[in-house]
Amino acid sequence: MRKPDPSAGKSIGGGATKLRKGLWSPEEDDKLMNYMLNNGQGCWSDVARNAGLLRCGKSCRLRWINYLRPDLKRGAFSPQEEELIIHLHSILGNRWSQIAARLPGRTDNEIKNFWNSTIKKRLKNSTVPSPNTSDSSSSEAKDHQAIVGTRGFVSMQEQGFVPMFMQSTALNRAGTGDASPMFHQHGMNMMFGSNGYFNIPVGSSMAHVGVTDRFYGENGVFGGAEMGIDYVPPLESISIEEQNPKTENTYVNNKITENMTGAGNFWVGEDGEWDLEDLMKDVSSFPFDFSS
DNA sequence: AACGTTTCCAACCGCCTCGTA
């Protein structure tokens, strides 16, 4: 939160009107709300001007999207929303806007704040850091590198080949056959085998999946062994070769590619690219009702 | 009660993409 700029609204040299910054006053909110309800969204700089606001268009847009929009849902996140956020983050990483698009009434900013304050902390405390955290500068990430130490595994993350819920200590433990507490908690024994997969006992055989049954019930709606999901693909449409053709990680990548190809069920589109829509089909079937 | 610390979150910043001139 920021203090309203004390010099707000005053003209400065050259006759230019200084734009306001900081917190929005109730009057400003009223102006913006009334304008938006009467005129709808247009060019944001016009909105700011026509609504009589001494704000930049960007600021108006942000205020509307994050606070004034009538369809915003208020209040704490439900456990269902929380789980969906965690799940989506495991797929999408820090693509908050894409995550928000799948949570009606929630904003990217809200979800981002929620993640950074609540979920990140919780995952850290449970010794299973956030999956697919792209915050490479964070202390968590540094801890992660320090803990894992196995260049190949870190590289997989860097490449976007991050099995869901597989990171840092989970990886390390899995590598020695010791599943992380989180997996124990949910009654799963997972091992990171030499074939580059998470191996999960299913009946009498092992399934190679990149997900746990953490969220998806028993029907395989998302991530049961039947799903045949091996790795969470990078969402950018970048082929493996394009992503990092000549690095020290090539061996790891090649190995992954080989395994995935062998399995015949990795998520690469017809033109060799990852298909976000296919990926998100599974999310759309997520068995929660957020309409309330 | 007073003070220090931590948490939460609104808002800003900088970068990127896209459309247009």
Add this chain to the structure above:
DNA sequence: ATACGAGGCGGTTGGAAACGT
């Protein structure tokens, strides 16, 4: 080709509120 503005996004900041001592 390129310059420019608008919109969008993720990362970060910083201050109020809550909590602890």
